[in-house]
Amino acid sequence: MTEMGARLDALQSRIGNLQSEIDQLGRQFWVTVEQVRANKHDLSASRYKPVTSDETYHEPPQVTLERLSRLEQLMAEEIKSLKELLK
Numbered sequence: 001m002t003e004m005g006a007r008l009d010a011l012q013s014r015i016g017n018l019q020s021e022i023d024q025l026g027r028q029f030w031v032t033v034e035q036v037r038a039n040k041h042d043l044s045a046s047r048y049k050p051v052t053s054d055e056t057y058h059e060p061p062q063v064t065l066e067r068l069s070r071l072e073q074l075m076a077e078e079i080k081s082l083k084e085l086l087k
Contacts, residue, residue, distance in 0.1 A: 002077050 031048045039047050 002074070002081070005074055005078065008074070 029045075029049045035048060036043070
């Protein structure tokens with residue numbers, strides 16, 4: 001694996017860990033005793049947690065194309081090194 005590939009793997013593993021922590025924090029919420037009493041002690045999360053829709057984010061097409069170009073270059077380098085191993 002090239003140095004760039006190793007750096008990309010390391011970065012993706014760090015991002016994955018942070019994303020799972022963020023996801024867990026996003027699922028937490030607080031309710032008052034009065035709210036629980038008003039709902040007849042029903043502890044279903046859907047009774048308390050407001051349903052919100054996430055705003056959709058679309059990155060600019062130029063950014064996507066640049067990212068794909070870099071990935072394509074990385075794949076070509078990896079394929080070249082694999083071919084050399086087979087010689």
